[in-house]
Amino acid sequence: MKMRILAGTCALAAFALSGLSAVADPADDTLVVNGEIQMITHTDKAPDYIDGLSEQYSGWHFREADTRVMQADDFDNPGMLGVEAATEVWNAVDGSEGKACASCHEAPESMAGVRTQMPSFNEAKGEMYTMEMYINECRAERMGAEAWDWDSSDMVNMTALISSVSRGMPMNVAVDGPAQSYWEKGKEMYYTRYGQLELACSNCHEDNYGNFIRADHLSQGQINGFPVYRLKDAKLSSIHNRFKGCIRDTRGETFKPGSPELIALELYVASRGNGLSVEGPSVRN
Amino acid sequence: MAKDVKPRVKVPSSAAAGDVVTIKTLISHPMESGQRKDKDGSLIPRSIINRFTCDFNGQNVIDVTLEPAISTNPYFEFDAKVDAAGEFKFTWYDDDGSVYEETKAIEVA
Numbered sequence: 001m002k003m004r005i006l007a008g009t010c011a012l013a014a015f016a017l018s019g020l021s022a023v024a025d026p027a028d029d030t031l032v033v034n035g036e037i038q039m040i041t042h043t044d045k046a047p048d049y050i051d052g053l054s055e056q057y058s059g060w061h062f063r064e065a066d067t068r069v070m071q072a073d074d075f076d077n078p079g080m081l082g083v084e085a086a087t088e089v090w091n092a093v094d095g096s097e098g099k100a101c102a103s104c105h106e107a108p109e110s111m112a113g114v115r116t117q118m119p120s121f122n123e124a125k126g127e128m129y130t131m132e133m134y135i136n137e138c139r140a141e142r143m144g145a146e147a148w149d150w151d152s153s154d155m156v157n158m159t160a161l162i163s164s165v166s167r168g169m170p171m172n173v174a175v176d177g178p179a180q181s182y183w184e185k186g187k188e189m190y191y192t193r194y195g196q197l198e199l200a201c202s203n204c205h206e207d208n209y210g211n212f213i214r215a216d217h218l219s220q221g222q223i224n225g226f227p228v229y230r231l232k233d234a235k236l237s238s239i240h241n242r243f244k245g246c247i248r249d250t251r252g253e254t255f256k257p258g259s260p261e262l263i264a265l266e267l268y269v270a271s272r273g274n275g276l277s278v279e280g281p282s283v284r285n
Numbered sequence: 286m287a288k289d290v291k292p293r294v295k296v297p298s299s300a301a302a303g304d305v306v307t308i309k310t311l312i313s314h315p316m317e318s319g320q321r322k323d324k325d326g327s328l329i330p331r332s333i334i335n336r337f338t339c340d341f342n343g344q345n346v347i348d349v350t351l352e353p354a355i356s357t358n359p360y361f362e363f364d365a366k367v368d369a370a371g372e373f374k375f376t377w378y379d380d381d382g383s384v385y386e387e388t389k390a391i392e393v394a
Binding site (some may be wrong): 075076078081084085234235 | 289291295309311313351356357358360
Protein backbone atom coordinates (compact mmCIF):
# COMPACT_ATOMS: atom_id res chain seq x y z
CA MET A 1 0.00 0.00 0.00
CA LYS A 2 2.79 2.38 0.91
CA MET A 3 4.48 1.59 -2.37
CA ARG A 4 1.37 2.55 -4.29
CA ILE A 5 1.09 5.89 -2.53
CA LEU A 6 4.75 6.55 -3.27
CA ALA A 7 4.23 5.71 -6.95
CA GLY A 8 1.28 8.07 -7.03
CA THR A 9 3.35 10.89 -5.56
CA CYS A 10 6.05 10.33 -8.15
CA ALA A 11 3.52 10.54 -10.95
CA LEU A 12 2.17 13.78 -9.51
CA ALA A 13 5.66 15.24 -9.24
CA ALA A 14 6.39 14.30 -12.84
CA PHE A 15 3.16 15.96 -13.93
CA ALA A 16 4.05 19.15 -12.08
CA LEU A 17 7.50 19.19 -13.70
CA SER A 18 6.12 18.79 -17.17
CA GLY A 19 3.78 21.67 -16.40
CA LEU A 20 6.76 23.83 -15.49
CA SER A 21 8.70 23.08 -18.64
CA ALA A 22 5.52 23.91 -20.60
CA VAL A 23 6.59 22.00 -23.69
CA ALA A 24 3.11 21.64 -25.08
CA ASP A 25 1.26 24.47 -23.40
CA PRO A 26 0.29 27.56 -25.36
CA ALA A 27 3.19 30.00 -25.05
CA ASP A 28 2.69 32.78 -22.52
CA ASP A 29 3.50 35.65 -24.86
CA THR A 30 1.91 38.69 -26.50
CA LEU A 31 1.99 39.66 -30.15
CA VAL A 32 2.57 43.24 -31.24
CA VAL A 33 3.21 43.64 -34.96
CA ASN A 34 5.63 46.36 -36.10
CA GLY A 35 5.59 47.68 -32.54
CA GLU A 36 2.13 49.17 -33.11
CA ILE A 37 -0.61 46.64 -33.93
CA GLN A 38 -1.76 45.01 -30.69
CA MET A 39 -3.09 41.53 -31.38
CA ILE A 40 -5.69 39.71 -29.32
CA THR A 41 -4.30 36.19 -29.46
CA HIS A 42 -5.98 34.87 -26.33
CA THR A 43 -9.36 35.37 -24.69
CA ASP A 44 -10.60 33.98 -21.39
CA LYS A 45 -13.90 32.98 -22.86
CA ALA A 46 -15.09 31.67 -26.21
CA PRO A 47 -18.42 32.96 -27.59
CA ASP A 48 -21.50 31.49 -25.84
CA TYR A 49 -22.60 29.51 -28.88
CA ILE A 50 -19.32 27.57 -28.94
CA ASP A 51 -19.49 24.46 -26.80
CA GLY A 52 -16.28 22.79 -25.85
CA LEU A 53 -13.88 25.76 -25.76
CA SER A 54 -13.42 27.50 -22.43
CA GLU A 55 -10.88 29.96 -23.83
CA GLN A 56 -9.55 30.89 -27.25
CA TYR A 57 -5.95 30.72 -28.37
CA SER A 58 -4.61 31.85 -31.73
CA GLY A 59 -2.43 29.24 -33.41
CA TRP A 60 0.40 31.71 -32.87
CA HIS A 61 0.66 30.57 -29.21
CA PHE A 62 1.46 27.02 -30.25
CA ARG A 63 4.48 27.87 -32.40
CA GLU A 64 8.13 28.06 -31.41
CA ALA A 65 9.61 31.37 -30.27
CA ASP A 66 11.51 32.02 -33.52
CA THR A 67 8.36 31.47 -35.59
CA ARG A 68 6.39 33.78 -33.28
CA VAL A 69 9.00 36.52 -33.62
CA MET A 70 8.90 36.27 -37.40
CA GLN A 71 5.30 37.44 -37.40
CA ALA A 72 6.01 40.45 -35.21
CA ASP A 73 7.72 42.44 -37.97
CA ASP A 74 6.48 42.87 -41.51
CA PHE A 75 10.01 42.74 -42.86
CA ASP A 76 10.62 39.35 -41.25
CA ASN A 77 7.21 37.96 -42.21
CA PRO A 78 7.60 36.20 -45.58
CA GLY A 79 3.82 36.38 -46.04
CA MET A 80 4.23 40.09 -46.66
CA LEU A 81 5.90 39.24 -49.97
CA GLY A 82 2.47 38.04 -51.09
CA VAL A 83 0.93 41.27 -49.82
CA GLU A 84 3.46 43.29 -51.83
CA ALA A 85 2.77 41.27 -54.97
CA ALA A 86 -0.98 41.73 -54.51
CA THR A 87 -0.58 45.49 -54.04
CA GLU A 88 0.82 45.68 -57.58
CA VAL A 89 -2.08 43.60 -58.89
CA TRP A 90 -4.50 45.80 -56.93
CA ASN A 91 -3.35 48.81 -58.94
CA ALA A 92 -3.05 47.01 -62.31
CA VAL A 93 -5.85 47.31 -64.87
CA ASP A 94 -7.21 43.94 -65.95
CA GLY A 95 -10.18 42.77 -68.01
CA SER A 96 -12.53 44.20 -70.63
CA GLU A 97 -13.82 47.08 -68.48
CA GLY A 98 -10.40 48.69 -68.16
CA LYS A 99 -10.55 48.70 -64.39
CA ALA A 100 -8.22 47.80 -61.55
CA CYS A 101 -9.31 47.03 -57.96
CA ALA A 102 -8.08 50.54 -57.18
CA SER A 103 -10.51 52.10 -59.71
CA CYS A 104 -13.45 51.51 -57.36
CA HIS A 105 -11.88 50.72 -53.99
CA GLU A 106 -9.01 53.25 -54.05
CA ALA A 107 -6.34 52.24 -51.53
CA PRO A 108 -6.30 48.70 -50.09
CA GLU A 109 -6.84 50.32 -46.68
CA SER A 110 -10.47 50.89 -47.72
CA MET A 111 -10.86 47.15 -47.11
CA ALA A 112 -10.12 47.53 -43.39
CA GLY A 113 -12.58 45.43 -41.41
CA VAL A 114 -13.69 43.26 -44.34
CA ARG A 115 -11.70 40.24 -43.21
CA THR A 116 -13.33 40.30 -39.76
CA GLN A 117 -16.72 39.46 -41.30
CA MET A 118 -15.64 36.77 -43.76
CA PRO A 119 -17.38 34.58 -44.79
CA SER A 120 -20.65 36.51 -44.94
CA PHE A 121 -24.07 36.01 -46.50
CA ASN A 122 -24.28 37.72 -49.90
CA GLU A 123 -27.85 39.08 -50.05
CA ALA A 124 -27.78 39.72 -53.80
CA LYS A 125 -26.60 36.20 -54.61
CA GLY A 126 -28.58 34.48 -51.87
CA GLU A 127 -25.66 32.39 -50.65
CA MET A 128 -22.71 32.35 -48.28
CA TYR A 129 -19.68 34.10 -49.78
CA THR A 130 -16.05 33.79 -48.78
CA MET A 131 -13.49 36.47 -49.56
CA GLU A 132 -12.33 34.46 -52.57
CA MET A 133 -15.87 34.54 -53.98
CA TYR A 134 -16.25 38.29 -53.45
CA ILE A 135 -12.93 38.86 -55.23
CA ASN A 136 -13.97 36.71 -58.17
CA GLU A 137 -17.40 38.35 -58.29
CA CYS A 138 -15.64 41.70 -58.67
CA ARG A 139 -13.29 40.36 -61.31
CA ALA A 140 -15.93 38.61 -63.39
CA GLU A 141 -18.83 41.04 -63.10
CA ARG A 142 -17.25 44.45 -62.67
CA MET A 143 -13.78 44.17 -64.22
CA GLY A 144 -14.64 41.76 -67.03
CA ALA A 145 -11.56 39.81 -66.06
CA GLU A 146 -11.03 36.10 -65.69
CA ALA A 147 -11.88 34.60 -62.31
CA TRP A 148 -8.88 33.31 -60.36
CA ASP A 149 -8.52 29.72 -59.20
CA TRP A 150 -9.18 29.34 -55.49
CA ASP A 151 -5.61 28.35 -54.70
CA SER A 152 -3.76 30.36 -57.34
CA SER A 153 -1.00 32.60 -56.03
CA ASP A 154 -2.85 35.70 -57.31
CA MET A 155 -5.91 34.78 -55.25
CA VAL A 156 -4.06 33.84 -52.08
CA ASN A 157 -1.90 36.96 -52.32
CA MET A 158 -4.99 39.15 -52.74
CA THR A 159 -6.68 37.62 -49.68
CA ALA A 160 -3.43 38.28 -47.80
CA LEU A 161 -3.50 41.95 -48.84
CA ILE A 162 -7.13 42.37 -47.82
CA SER A 163 -6.51 40.57 -44.51
CA SER A 164 -3.41 42.60 -43.76
CA VAL A 165 -5.32 45.89 -43.55
CA SER A 166 -7.64 44.39 -40.89
CA ARG A 167 -4.86 43.13 -38.65
CA GLY A 168 -5.57 43.73 -34.97
CA MET A 169 -9.34 43.99 -35.48
CA PRO A 170 -11.33 41.21 -33.79
CA MET A 171 -12.99 38.55 -35.94
CA ASN A 172 -16.74 39.04 -35.95
CA VAL A 173 -18.57 36.77 -38.39
CA ALA A 174 -22.36 36.72 -38.26
CA VAL A 175 -23.81 33.36 -37.23
CA ASP A 176 -27.52 34.23 -37.10
CA GLY A 177 -30.14 35.19 -39.69
CA PRO A 178 -29.42 33.79 -43.15
CA ALA A 179 -26.03 32.51 -41.94
CA GLN A 180 -27.55 30.19 -39.36
CA SER A 181 -28.25 27.20 -41.64
CA TYR A 182 -24.66 27.33 -42.97
CA TRP A 183 -23.35 27.61 -39.44
CA GLU A 184 -25.37 24.57 -38.29
CA LYS A 185 -24.05 22.58 -41.24
CA GLY A 186 -20.49 23.62 -40.47
CA LYS A 187 -20.93 22.70 -36.83
CA GLU A 188 -22.21 19.26 -37.75
CA MET A 189 -19.18 18.74 -39.99
CA TYR A 190 -16.86 19.89 -37.23
CA TYR A 191 -18.08 17.09 -34.95
CA THR A 192 -18.41 14.42 -37.66
CA ARG A 193 -15.68 11.81 -37.86
CA TYR A 194 -14.13 11.50 -41.32
CA GLY A 195 -11.75 9.13 -43.03
CA GLN A 196 -10.24 5.78 -42.21
CA LEU A 197 -8.81 7.22 -39.01
CA GLU A 198 -12.30 8.35 -38.00
CA LEU A 199 -11.28 11.76 -36.78
CA ALA A 200 -13.49 14.80 -36.37
CA CYS A 201 -12.02 18.31 -36.31
CA SER A 202 -12.95 18.42 -32.61
CA ASN A 203 -10.91 15.32 -31.74
CA CYS A 204 -7.69 17.21 -32.39
CA HIS A 205 -8.51 20.90 -32.15
CA GLU A 206 -10.90 20.84 -29.22
CA ASP A 207 -10.02 17.73 -27.19
CA ASN A 208 -6.26 17.79 -27.72
CA TYR A 209 -4.98 21.24 -28.53
CA GLY A 210 -1.58 21.83 -26.95
CA ASN A 211 -0.75 18.13 -27.18
CA PHE A 212 1.66 16.68 -29.69
CA ILE A 213 0.60 15.39 -33.08
CA ARG A 214 3.76 13.62 -34.14
CA ALA A 215 6.46 16.27 -33.60
CA ASP A 216 4.14 19.26 -33.75
CA HIS A 217 1.75 20.98 -31.37
CA LEU A 218 -1.94 20.89 -32.11
CA SER A 219 -3.55 24.31 -32.17
CA GLN A 220 -7.20 25.10 -31.71
CA GLY A 221 -7.49 25.24 -35.48
CA GLN A 222 -8.39 28.92 -35.45
CA ILE A 223 -8.43 30.59 -38.87
CA ASN A 224 -7.96 34.22 -37.82
CA GLY A 225 -4.38 34.05 -39.13
CA PHE A 226 -5.23 33.03 -42.69
CA PRO A 227 -3.87 33.10 -45.23
CA VAL A 228 -0.84 31.70 -43.42
CA TYR A 229 2.72 31.54 -44.64
CA ARG A 230 3.66 27.93 -43.96
CA LEU A 231 7.38 27.52 -43.49
CA LYS A 232 7.26 23.91 -44.67
CA ASP A 233 5.66 24.97 -47.97
CA ALA A 234 7.53 28.30 -48.21
CA LYS A 235 4.33 29.89 -49.47
CA LEU A 236 0.97 31.29 -48.43
CA SER A 237 -1.83 28.82 -47.89
CA SER A 238 -5.59 29.43 -48.08
CA ILE A 239 -8.15 28.33 -45.50
CA HIS A 240 -9.68 25.70 -47.75
CA ASN A 241 -6.28 24.37 -48.71
CA ARG A 242 -5.60 23.82 -45.01
CA PHE A 243 -8.98 22.16 -44.46
CA LYS A 244 -8.21 19.87 -47.37
CA GLY A 245 -4.87 18.95 -45.81
CA CYS A 246 -6.52 18.18 -42.48
CA ILE A 247 -9.18 15.94 -44.00
CA ARG A 248 -6.54 14.21 -46.11
CA ASP A 249 -4.66 13.46 -42.90
CA THR A 250 -7.70 11.60 -41.59
CA ARG A 251 -7.23 9.39 -44.68
CA GLY A 252 -10.54 10.61 -46.01
CA GLU A 253 -11.70 11.72 -49.43
CA THR A 254 -11.42 15.51 -49.19
CA PHE A 255 -13.86 18.18 -50.25
CA LYS A 256 -12.67 20.54 -52.95
CA PRO A 257 -11.61 24.11 -52.15
CA GLY A 258 -14.67 26.26 -52.79
CA SER A 259 -17.14 23.42 -52.22
CA PRO A 260 -20.34 24.16 -50.24
CA GLU A 261 -19.09 21.86 -47.47
CA LEU A 262 -15.85 23.75 -46.92
CA ILE A 263 -17.65 27.11 -47.12
CA ALA A 264 -20.00 26.04 -44.32
CA LEU A 265 -17.07 24.69 -42.32
CA GLU A 266 -15.17 27.95 -42.84
CA LEU A 267 -18.06 29.92 -41.36
CA TYR A 268 -18.31 27.68 -38.33
CA VAL A 269 -14.57 27.60 -37.68
CA ALA A 270 -14.35 31.38 -38.17
CA SER A 271 -17.10 31.83 -35.55
CA ARG A 272 -15.05 29.78 -33.06
CA GLY A 273 -12.45 32.53 -33.38
CA ASN A 274 -14.83 35.48 -33.03
CA GLY A 275 -13.00 37.86 -30.70
CA LEU A 276 -9.45 36.95 -31.78
CA SER A 277 -7.58 39.51 -33.90
CA VAL A 278 -7.19 39.11 -37.64
CA GLU A 279 -3.53 38.11 -38.12
CA GLY A 280 -3.36 37.29 -41.82
CA PRO A 281 -0.85 36.83 -43.27
CA SER A 282 0.53 34.96 -40.27
CA VAL A 283 3.55 32.66 -40.02
CA ARG A 284 3.13 29.03 -39.02
CA ASN A 285 5.01 25.74 -39.40
CA MET B 286 15.61 34.61 -65.54
CA ALA B 287 13.80 33.75 -62.37
CA LYS B 288 10.46 35.52 -62.12
CA ASP B 289 9.34 38.05 -59.52
CA VAL B 290 12.76 38.57 -58.02
CA LYS B 291 12.60 41.58 -55.74
CA PRO B 292 15.17 42.61 -53.16
CA ARG B 293 14.12 44.24 -49.88
CA VAL B 294 16.43 45.90 -47.41
CA LYS B 295 15.92 47.44 -43.99
CA VAL B 296 18.57 49.84 -42.69
CA PRO B 297 18.05 52.48 -39.98
CA SER B 298 17.92 55.95 -41.54
CA SER B 299 20.38 57.41 -39.05
CA ALA B 300 22.86 56.34 -36.39
CA ALA B 301 25.44 57.84 -34.05
CA ALA B 302 29.06 57.62 -35.24
CA GLY B 303 30.58 54.32 -34.16
CA ASP B 304 27.18 52.69 -33.71
CA VAL B 305 26.61 49.07 -34.64
CA VAL B 306 23.42 48.88 -36.67
CA THR B 307 21.36 45.83 -37.57
CA ILE B 308 20.65 45.31 -41.25
CA LYS B 309 17.99 43.00 -42.62
CA THR B 310 17.80 41.86 -46.22
CA LEU B 311 15.43 39.57 -48.06
CA ILE B 312 15.17 38.73 -51.73
CA SER B 313 12.15 36.96 -53.16
CA HIS B 314 13.55 34.08 -55.19
CA PRO B 315 12.44 30.45 -55.73
CA MET B 316 15.93 29.00 -54.99
CA GLU B 317 15.33 25.95 -57.16
CA SER B 318 17.84 23.41 -55.88
CA GLY B 319 18.40 21.45 -59.08
CA GLN B 320 17.54 18.22 -57.22
CA ARG B 321 13.82 18.18 -57.92
CA LYS B 322 11.99 16.60 -60.82
CA ASP B 323 8.91 17.85 -62.62
CA LYS B 324 5.77 15.82 -63.43
CA ASP B 325 7.46 14.21 -66.45
CA GLY B 326 10.40 13.05 -64.37
CA SER B 327 12.92 15.41 -65.88
CA LEU B 328 15.24 17.42 -63.68
CA ILE B 329 14.26 21.03 -62.93
CA PRO B 330 17.46 23.00 -63.59
CA ARG B 331 19.15 24.66 -60.66
CA SER B 332 18.35 28.33 -60.29
CA ILE B 333 19.55 29.98 -57.11
CA ILE B 334 21.11 33.14 -55.80
CA ASN B 335 24.70 31.98 -55.38
CA ARG B 336 26.34 35.04 -53.81
CA PHE B 337 25.31 37.99 -51.69
CA THR B 338 27.48 40.94 -50.76
CA CYS B 339 27.10 44.15 -48.80
CA ASP B 340 29.51 47.09 -49.08
CA PHE B 341 29.57 50.28 -47.05
CA ASN B 342 31.24 53.25 -48.76
CA GLY B 343 33.18 50.83 -50.94
CA GLN B 344 34.35 48.69 -48.03
CA ASN B 345 33.09 45.14 -47.85
CA VAL B 346 30.84 44.29 -44.88
CA ILE B 347 29.77 40.76 -45.74
CA ASP B 348 30.29 38.37 -48.64
CA VAL B 349 28.20 35.20 -48.58
CA THR B 350 28.27 32.11 -50.75
CA LEU B 351 24.82 30.55 -50.99
CA GLU B 352 24.29 26.84 -51.55
CA PRO B 353 21.33 25.00 -53.12
CA ALA B 354 19.95 23.82 -49.77
CA ILE B 355 19.00 27.39 -48.77
CA SER B 356 15.27 27.96 -48.76
CA THR B 357 13.08 30.12 -50.94
CA ASN B 358 13.34 33.89 -50.34
CA PRO B 359 16.76 33.98 -48.64
CA TYR B 360 16.89 36.28 -45.62
CA PHE B 361 20.03 37.72 -44.04
CA GLU B 362 20.35 39.71 -40.86
CA PHE B 363 23.73 41.08 -39.83
CA ASP B 364 25.39 43.97 -38.00
CA ALA B 365 27.62 46.70 -39.39
CA LYS B 366 29.60 49.41 -37.64
CA VAL B 367 28.89 52.89 -38.98
CA ASP B 368 31.72 55.43 -38.52
CA ALA B 369 30.51 58.03 -40.99
CA ALA B 370 27.50 58.83 -43.10
CA GLY B 371 27.36 56.92 -46.34
CA GLU B 372 25.69 54.34 -48.46
CA PHE B 373 25.17 50.62 -48.08
CA LYS B 374 25.22 48.75 -51.35
CA PHE B 375 23.68 45.30 -51.54
CA THR B 376 24.24 42.91 -54.43
CA TRP B 377 22.70 39.52 -55.16
CA TYR B 378 24.13 37.28 -57.92
CA ASP B 379 21.78 34.89 -59.70
CA ASP B 380 22.82 31.59 -61.36
CA ASP B 381 21.46 32.92 -64.63
CA GLY B 382 23.89 35.84 -64.58
CA SER B 383 21.40 38.43 -63.36
CA VAL B 384 22.65 40.84 -60.72
CA TYR B 385 20.19 42.54 -58.41
CA GLU B 386 21.26 45.69 -56.62
CA GLU B 387 19.86 47.87 -53.90
CA THR B 388 21.32 50.85 -52.03
CA LYS B 389 20.42 52.52 -48.76
CA ALA B 390 21.86 55.73 -47.37
CA ILE B 391 22.47 56.25 -43.66
CA GLU B 392 23.01 59.55 -41.88
CA VAL B 393 25.24 60.06 -38.89
CA ALA B 394 23.67 62.28 -36.29
